Amino acid sequence: xxxxxxxxxxxxxxxxxxxxxxxxxxxxxxxxxxxxxxxxxxxxxxxxxxxxxxxxxxxxxxxxxxxxxxxxxxxxxxxxxxxxxxxxxxxxxxxxxxxxxxxxxxxxxxxxxxxxxxxxxxxxxxxxxxxxxxxxxxxxxxxxxxxxxxxxxxxxxxxxxxxxxxxxxxxxxxxxxxxxxxxxxxxxxxxxxxxxxxxxxxxxxxxxxxxxxxxxxxxxxxxxxxxxxxxxxxxxxxxxxxxxxxxxxxxxxxxxxxxxxxxxxxxxxxxxxxxxxxxxxxx
Amino acid sequence: xxxxxxxxxxxxxxxxxxxxxxxxxxxxxxxxxxxxxxxxxxxxxxxxxxxxxxxxxxxxxxxxxxxxxxxxxxxxxxxxxxxxxxxxxxxxxxxxxxxxxxxxxxxxxxxxxxxxxxxxxxxxxxxxxxxxxxxxxxxxxxxxxxxxxxxxxxxxxxxxxxxxxxxxxxxxxxxxxxxxxxxxxxxxxxxxxxxxxxxxxxxxxxxxxxxxxxxxxxxxxxxxxxxxxxxxxxxxxxxxxxxxxxxxxxxxxxxxxxxxxxxxxxxxxxxxxxxxxxxxxxxxxxxxxxxxxxxxxxxxxxxxxxxxxxxxxxxxxxxxxxxxxxxxxxxxxxxxxxxxxxxxxxxxxxxxxxxxxxxxxxxxxxxxxxxxxxxxxxxxxxxxxxxxxxxxxxxxxxxxxxxxxxxxxxxxxxxxxxxxxxxxxxxxxxxxxxxxxxxxxxxxxxxxxxxxxxxxxxxxxxxxxxxxxxxxx
Numbered sequence: 001x002x003x004x005x006x007x008x009x010x011x012x013x014x015x016x017x018x019x020x021x022x023x024x025x026x027x028x029x030x031x032x033x034x035x036x037x038x039x040x041x042x043x044x045x046x047x048x049x050x051x052x053x054x055x056x057x058x059x060x061x062x063x064x065x066x067x068x069x070x071x072x073x074x075x076x077x078x079x080x081x082x083x084x085x086x087x088x089x090x091x092x093x094x095x096x097x098x099x100x101x102x103x104x105x106x107x108x109x110x111x112x113x114x115x116x117x118x119x120x121x122x123x124x125x126x127x128x129x130x131x132x133x134x135x136x137x138x139x140x141x142x143x144x145x146x147x148x149x150x151x152x153x154x155x156x157x158x159x160x161x162x163x164x165x166x167x168x169x170x171x172x173x174x175x176x177x178x179x180x181x182x183x184x185x186x187x188x189x190x191x192x193x194x195x196x197x198x199x200x201x202x203x204x205x206x207x208x209x210x211x212x213x214x215x216x217x218x219x220x221x222x223x224x225x226x227x228x229x230x231x232x233x234x235x236x237x238x239x240x241x242x243x244x245x246x247x248x249x250x251x252x253x254x255x256x257x258x259x260x261x262x263x264x265x266x267x268x269x270x271x272x273x274x275x276x277x278x279x280x281x282x283x
Numbered sequence: 284x285x286x287x288x289x290x291x292x293x294x295x296x297x298x299x300x301x302x303x304x305x306x307x308x309x310x311x312x313x314x315x316x317x318x319x320x321x322x323x324x325x326x327x328x329x330x331x332x333x334x335x336x337x338x339x340x341x342x343x344x345x346x347x348x349x350x351x352x353x354x355x356x357x358x359x360x361x362x363x364x365x366x367x368x369x370x371x372x373x374x375x376x377x378x379x380x381x382x383x384x385x386x387x388x389x390x391x392x393x394x395x396x397x398x399x400x401x402x403x404x405x406x407x408x409x410x411x412x413x414x415x416x417x418x419x420x421x422x423x424x425x426x427x428x429x430x431x432x433x434x435x436x437x438x439x440x441x442x443x444x445x446x447x448x449x450x451x452x453x454x455x456x457x458x459x460x461x462x463x464x465x466x467x468x469x470x471x472x473x474x475x476x477x478x479x480x481x482x483x484x485x486x487x488x489x490x491x492x493x494x495x496x497x498x499x500x501x502x503x504x505x506x507x508x509x510x511x512x513x514x515x516x517x518x519x520x521x522x523x524x525x526x527x528x529x530x531x532x533x534x535x536x537x538x539x540x541x542x543x544x545x546x547x548x549x550x551x552x553x554x555x556x557x558x559x560x561x562x563x564x565x566x567x568x569x570x571x572x573x574x575x576x577x578x579x580x581x582x583x584x585x586x587x588x589x590x591x592x593x594x595x596x597x598x599x600x601x602x603x604x605x606x607x608x609x610x611x612x613x614x615x616x617x618x619x620x621x622x623x624x625x626x627x628x629x630x631x632x633x634x635x636x637x638x639x640x641x642x643x644x645x646x647x648x649x650x651x652x653x654x655x656x657x658x659x660x661x662x663x664x665x666x667x668x669x670x671x672x673x674x675x676x677x678x679x680x681x682x683x684x685x686x687x688x689x690x691x692x693x694x695x696x697x698x699x700x701x702x703x704x705x706x707x708x709x710x711x712x713x714x715x716x717x718x719x720x721x722x723x724x725x726x727x728x729x730x731x732x733x734x735x736x737x738x739x740x741x742x743x744x745x746x747x748x749x750x751x752x753x754x755x756x
Binding site for chain 1: 462463464472500501502503506507508529530531533535539540541542543545546548549552553557558562563564565566567568570643644645691692693
């Protein structure tokens with residue numbers, strides 16, 4: 001059992017958890033993930049580690065309640081426990097002083113972009129962050145991102161805060177202004193990562209994205225997370241989760257992620273219904 | 284007390300069938316297929332043994348179980364004695380009696396095989412283990428004097444469990460690390476309930492825990508803790524690596540990336556470990572084979588497990604696609620036989636060339652090619668050759684690739700000082716199972732490539748012996 005030391009909502013359905021996991025905290029580097037299972041009936045889901053505190057022996061994960069497991073996770077509070085947490089898995093982010101680095105986070109993806117932005121800043125990059133969300137109340141980690149940014153931008157789809165539009169608007173503007181950008185990191189929904197990839201492709205800017213395919217064990221045993229990179233099949237859990245964006249077959253990733261769409265909907269609806277039955281507000 | 288009949292009478296006795304669930308009942312449930320011998324059947328079968336002066340069966344057993352002696356104990360109705368005799372060489376008789384390829388090992392050289400049929404050694408082994416377990420008469424582990432020496436076992440599969448059992452028996456402080464949330468490795472995520480009930484695996488593991496073995500789940504060695512940390516920070520003096528060959532192979536043909544194309548590992552893990560067949564009570568989903576056409580590519584035990592699982596989940600057609608003929612299949616004869624009884628279709632001398640998908644990139648067909656057998660290859664099996672112009676397409680809904688596993692690089696990435704061969708398997712001294720790194724031993728599929736439970740166990744035990752000598756040096 002892994003105890004939740006702290007749990008708080010960052011926005012309406014995005015929740016931060018600090019979990020006691022000293023062994024993982026000691027080893028974790030930016031970009032790595034854990035797999036967790038909430039209870040005996042639970043599925044195993046991968047979540048990127050947003051932060052870790054070796055002294056406290058804790059890791060931080062940030063989850064958006066989308067499917068059954070993340071919605072159920074987000075009902076847990078400080079003092080409660082998660083049955084299984086294993087990690088840190090995957091390869092850490094490649095961090096070096098590229099020169100100027102742009103870190104883009106979309107929605108809950110900002111939680112993953114943040115530690116990498118921090119690491120890139122710490123090794124001396126001129127760090128530009130673009131933090132995108134659907135609306136103002138869904139913007140997360142604004143202050144944290146700012147702290148490690150030389151320039152920080154916010155965008156919202158509905159214009160309720162920052163630039164009215166997409167993260168790619170800012171990125172394209174920077175590029176068209178002739179800013180020398182050496183490295184772009186984009187983490188968020190697949191359409192956003194793909195749009196960033198297409199924005200940098202014509203300019204040959206090195207671009208890295210963090211993928212979130214379906215996984216079970218996270219150690220290379222099942223092969224469920226295979227993605228096509230440069231025409232080759234790669235297991236995202238052991239070779240990723242970060243890959244050179246310009247080599248990724250996004251269509252395949254999108255389609256593979258839809259494998260269980262109907263079943264996922266069924267499980268989520270059932271869970272929400274059960275929540276209503278016990279008069280508990282689903283989150 | 285029963286006795287052996289005269290030899291000429293023994294030869295007249297026919298091999299005892301093992302009671303089984305009816306094929307058309309069991310192909311709809313996950314309960315064990317083979318029900319095991321009762322005392323009468325076991326006695327009849329045991330009495331068939333000729334008690335050869337130089338038994339050839341023992342030589343063919345990877346751990347050289349004293350087969351003649353344990354069978355003699357069955358005839359004497361001394362089941363605990365029989366059990367102890369097996370346990371001298373095999374730590375997991377209830378498991379090996381069920382999953383060992385006896386037909387290719389001990390039973391293959393039984394003197395009776397030529398003219399009659401071999402003594403059912405595997406069934407007798409299983410009988411002994413089940414009987415003693417049901418009587419609750421499994422001898423308590425012998426508590427050895429603690430040596431104060433710490434050892435670590437990486438992986439809780441058959442190699443690791445066998446190694447742990449021997450080392451704890453020698454008085455060492457043993458900790459087993461497992462990456463998954465459940466113990467048992469391939470015994471729990473791979474082999475299905477209908478072939479190996481998980482309760483048996485749990486009992487064996489509980490016995491180890493009772494003997495003092497510590498188990499740590501959710502620990503990926505190489506990631507959560509490294510080999511070097513175990514040695515330097517946790518004071519571990521010897522380590523056994525038994526992580527298996529968990530990296531599923533694909534054929535690298537077109538369309539393998541389509542949704543609906545699984546590795547056997549993934550399909551079986553979803554169903555066995557994550558209990559996807561109980562969705563939505565359990566959260567993990569699997570594409571439902573019910574009413575669908577499922578093909579499984581491969582001819583080994585894993586392929587049989589996958590195809591029979593698909594059948595049990597209601598597949599309209601559950602088919603094996605294998606590029607050689609049935610004679611070359613590495614699966615246990617009994618599993619092939621059971622699969623056929625359950626309605627699995629065998630499409631041998633056929634090889635997939637490509638998977639086809641619909642507009643959503645879901646698999647909906649497979650392009651197959653007919654094969655014929657040519658000259659024997661290095662494995663001694665006749666090499667399959669393609670028949671040009673024999674390609675055809677069949678509609679399918681789910682494809683499961685069961686063509687074996689490569690070596691998993693996770694642990695070795697952090698330890699390049701452990702020497703591997705060109706396939707990524709760890710190189711060991713075959714006598715001691717010692718690797719190129721001091722104090723590190725290895726065995727099972729990570730050394731041999733995908734093999735059997737009994738070979739893995741044998742390697743685990745061999746390593747335990749060498750580790751004990753190493754620790755006492």
